[in-house]
Each structure stands twice: as C-alpha cells, then as structure tokens.
Amino acid sequence: MRDRPTPEELLKGARTVLDRDIAPTLDGERRFAAILISRAMAVAARAMASGNAPLRAEADRLLTILGRTNHAPSGQALHEEVLALNRELVARIRGGYCDAGAERRQVFEHLCQVTRDKLAESNPRYFEQGKSSKTKESPT
C-alpha cells in the first residue's frame, strides 16, 4: 500500500504552490505558461478523481444503443471495448441510423452525456457560461 500523500494529494499540493507562490512572481509568457500548467494539473486531477466511471457508463449506454446483450469488460479491455463500440456508432451515424425518431433522440442524449462528462473534467465552468444551461440539468 502506498503511503500518503496520495497521488491526488501530491497533484493538489503542487498546484497550490504553483498558483499561490510561483505564478504571481512571473510575467509575460512565463506567467501564461504557469497558468497553462495549473490548468493542465487541474484537469488531470479531476480525471483521476472520476476514474473509469464515465467510461463504464459510456460503455453501458453504447451497448444498449447498439443492441448488445453482453456486459462491458473491466480494466484495459473496457477501453478497447469502448473504442470498438464508438467506431460502430460512427459507422451507424454516417449510415443514417440516427437521422430520425427514437434512435436520434437516444443517440443525441448519449452524445450530450459523453460530452458533459468530458467537460466536467476539462472545463467545468463551461456550464456557468450560459448557453448550455438547457441541457445540463438532465439526470446523470
């Protein structure tokens, strides 16, 4: 078992020092770089916190949309499975499978959810910026 600080605590602590002690002493391109680094660390920390949960939920929805009866595997196989399922979904979208009807709504809602999950890690403030409020309230 690893000792503390955990990887999450290390990342959080490093980012605090960067934001509080280092970034304010810089200017110009170096300050810009410090802000980029801080943002990258925050995104990575949120991704570590959510772990495989969004990928697993994506897999489950893809299996339903594509009419599969099997369950999603775990570990590295989950990643491979979602890749393959998404490739199949792409082929179906291009082929017109979700041009209309219930299939369209189902695929649309799935894609919105995948995108919201990515944004929750990459830019949670996106939803505060107004425009997307009409979709953010749906159950997750």
Place this chain on the structure above:
Amino acid sequence: MVNVLDRRDALQRFLAQAKGEPDLRIVGLTRLSGGTVQQNWRVDVEWRGGEARWVLRTAEAMGVKDSLNAAQEYLVIKAAHAAGVKLPVPLWSCSDPAVLGQDFFVMGFLEGVVDPHKLFGTVPPGEQGDAIIEQVGEELGRIQSVTPGPEVLPFLKRPGKDVAMETISDLRSYLDSHELPHPAIEFGLRWLEQNAPPGGDIVLCHGDFRVGNYMVKNGRLQGILDWELGHWGDPHEDLGWLCQRFFRFGRIGLKAGGMADSAALYRGYERTSGKRIDPEVMAYWEIMASVKWAVVSLQQAARYTSGSVDAFELALVGLGTAEMEMESLDLIGGREGLCHA
C-alpha cells in the same frame, strides 16, 4: 527555426535594394509576440532623409496543413489590399534562400490592440463594440469582392460548386485518420450533410476571421491580420467563424466575437457586399464553424501528442474539442427540440 537575428546583414542588403535606398540601415529588430508557426519581426530602418517601421513575416518550413507559404500569403494580402481591405500594406516578398534561408515578406507596421482580452478591456460592449464589429463586417464585404478568375491567385485550390459538402468530406477524412473515433463530431457532420444549403458564390475567405486577428486603435479598426489560411470558399464561412462560441472568449452573449450582436456584423457586411444575410443559411454555417473548430482543435492537439511540435499550449487547445462538441450538439438539438426543457 531560422534565427532572423543571425541574418541581419543579408536582410539589410535586401531591404536597401528593395527600398532603393543604398544606405538603408536596420536600427531595430525584435520578435513580436504570438505565432508558433509564423514569426513576426518588427524591423526599424533608417536611411538618409527617411525612416520606417515594417513587419517581416516568415513561416517555419513545417507549417500547418492547408496554410499558405509566405510568398502565397503575400499575394493574398496584395489582392485584398487592391480590393481596398484595411490591412498592413504589403511591401516586398522574397523567395531567395540566400537572404533568410526561408521565404518571407515585408509589410507596413500597424499599431493597436490585437489580444482579445486586452481588446475587451479597451472597447466596451454597446456603441463602441458595435462600431468595431460593423467595421469588421465592412472589411469582410470588401474581402469577398475578390473572386476567382484566370489571373487571380491561381495557386489557391478552386473548390467545386458545393463548398459545404467538400468541407464535410475533408473533415471526415481527417477523422478517419485519427486514432480515436469521435461520434459527437460525426453527429454534427451528418447534420451538416443532410441540411446543406445550395452552394452559392465562391469568394476569397480569410480562413481565420476572428477576434485576435484584427487590430484596433482608438475605437477604429486598423487592419485584418494573419492571412496564411486564405482560400476560396463560401461567403458565409468567415461570418460563421467570427460568431463561433469559442471566439467570443467568455462573452457568450455577444455573438460577434464577444464584442457585439451579430446584427452589427451583418449591417457592415451587407453595406459593402451588397448581399443580404439569410438567417437560416447563417445558422448552418455557424454549426459548420463549431464542428470544424472541434476538428481543428483535435489537429492542434495531435501536433503536440505526436511529438512533432513541442508547444504545450497545443495540448490545452485540444481540451477545447469537448466545448465545440457541446456547442454543436446544443445548436442542433435546439433546432430540433432534442434538448431537455
């Protein structure tokens, strides 16, 4: 990367000859900020009885796909300049490798604010923001007076009648070459394929027409910059690009570049182009802009993750893909009543 400072003497000889002033001397040479691929250098020169400030622009050999080389960009700027577009006056272009080791061109120096956030600080929304955006629209109308012809910018690829369908096809080919599938972008592309308006006129497009690529001073538009993505395309392309959510830089409610409502943009554009904006066609090209930017941000991220360009900011640009996916889904869902109440 060429070091312009090492080529100062050769550059001075070139400029002296181009200007026709044998005693012309470079008295200042500094790199201007911005641009990972393009380099802009401010060049201060003096000669007997005169002085000038110019900008030297040169692109690294490995440019972004679809971007023009310096000699071509110079010719696009010249064509736009001849059409009366406000921009840095094109002076000379040079393809002799003995001077810098790569193509470059020289243009007039413009003073003013370019950075979007600084611009927002100096131009408040309302009357002033509207006035700038109206001028931007007027310039776009002038740019579009440049149209394909036998002698006009022959190196630019001539699209067929259907620019939208060609763009969709290009974006799909890129997605096919990408290591990961992108169903949200594909959903947008399918919508674009099924809802494409009939192809219209073919005009000169700037290709990256947005806040950050035009300069403002004292509430007046000084010029349109950065023409390396110039191409023949649809008249709505640049309008839609400027109105794309990402280029509002946080001022989401102000559709035209975070500066004004799109009405101000259309007003200026309609005045100089003589065309009327069809809101339905415009809505289509706004979705096109979102989907296209989603793909461009994938491409930018791939330049970093493949190891070909060591510029960490490109990794962060890649994180913007999800934002453009969300925006295009919202726009399509909003039209079709697919979004949750």
